[in-house]
Amino acid sequence: MITGIAALSLIIWLYLLLFRGGYWLSSVRDDTVSPAPSATPHIIAVIPARNEADSIADSLGSLLTQDYAGRFSIVLVDDNSEDATAAIAERLAQAAPKVPLTVLRGAPLPAGWTGKLWAVKQGIAEAAKGNPDFLLLTDADIVYEPQVVSWLASHAVAGCYVLTSLMARLRCETFAERAFIPAFIYFFEMLYPFRWVNNPHRKLAAAAGGCMLVKADALSRAGGIEVIRDALIDDCTLGKVMKEQGPIWLGRTNRVHSIRPSVGIGDIHAMVSRSAYAQLRYSPVLLALTILGMALTYWVAPLAALFGDGTVRLLGFGTWALMAVTFWPTLRFYGLSALWGLALPAIATAYMAFTLSSALQHMLGRGGRWKGRNQARMQNTSVKKVS
Secondary structure, three states: OHHHHHHHHHHHHHHHHHHOOOHHHOOOEHHHOOOOOOOOOOEEEEEEEOOOOOOHHHHHHHHHOOOOOOOEEEEEEEOOOOOOHHHHHHHHHHHOOOOOEEEEEOOOOOOOOOHHHHHHHHHHHHHHOOOOOEEEEEOOOEEEOOOHHHHHHHHHHHHOOOEEEEEEEOOOOOHHHHHHHHHHHHHHHHHOOHHHHOOOOOOOOOOOOOEEEEEHHHHHHOOOHHHHOOOOOHHHHHHHHHHOOOOEEEEEEEEEEEOOOOOOHHHHHHHHHOOHHHHOOOOHHHHHHHHHHHHHHHOHHHHHHHHOOHHHHHHHHHHHHHHHHHHHHHHHHOOOOHHHHHHHHHHHHHHHHHHHHHHHHHHOOOOOEEOOEEOOOOOOOOOOOOO
8 A cells, every 4th residue: 555655656756757748847938949030019018016115116127228129118007005116116207218107006996806907907008098019017026137028029929929928037045935936936837837838739828927928909809907807816817818819928037037035934925825725716625635636746755765665665765856856957947956856845845834824814814915905705706727
């Protein structure tokens, strides 16, 4: 029986290694794509911002200095911030040398919307007055290198993509960030292998919410941002909606950075627990199956290696080593030691705890908490697991 369980864990990891779209290779990146002919569609960036005084100057500054030959402008929607977000943005708008920047004061949040998507809705409505070809939906903590908008535009036009998204490089400086951020990216790619996302013949869809270049008319055909108005996992939900309109593309990048700090484990917990239960469609059954599956995937190998004997121990060490090997490319992307791969079972255990906490917060009416708001609905309607 024990040998069979250990063997099953090994089979799971062989499947992940060989048949899960090569997710662990970290090979779908903007620097692995052949350069596309230069294209200059009209682009308007839309930025929702709530209490982002610490990052908004760097984020906006990186967009205001983009080296883009086409028409490019920015709409920032201040989502009822309680700090100096709007004032900083307005000062930058007055000093902007060449890129028009409009700062909107957001209207009060209506029922049925998450705060971010309500702000995005208002920004898109303002942007529509300029009749753009593409909307760059981005976050207020994202910093761009100067050539990124040009690359996005050329890649989107060359591939006829209705959604082109880059997974921003997250900050990885504190111990908590080194312990959990690479794993966050690793788990995301395991759930949504980028090769499968980018394959128009597969239904799997996803996007990275920090940087999404969306074809404006395709979004309009899909029903606008309203169709995902209460989605907590808004990026992947939008990816599914847009893939129904045409091909999409998602990849990693070193040229787009999130500067939002996650100083301690509490910050990581807040980030994950905000939407983990929504990913499971608020289902206790899926929650139980997920915890059981993660235990089989991440616990069996180290337990067998440390406490088993004979064949069981060999299976345990072999599976644990295989697990670490699949984590290595992501660790290398973040400049970390391969030894972190041995800690993946412990890291996964923490993520299991975050997921259970997410479910508990939802049951207590505090689900989806972000920027002082509890946004998860007790009876979910439009947030669906992307498949």
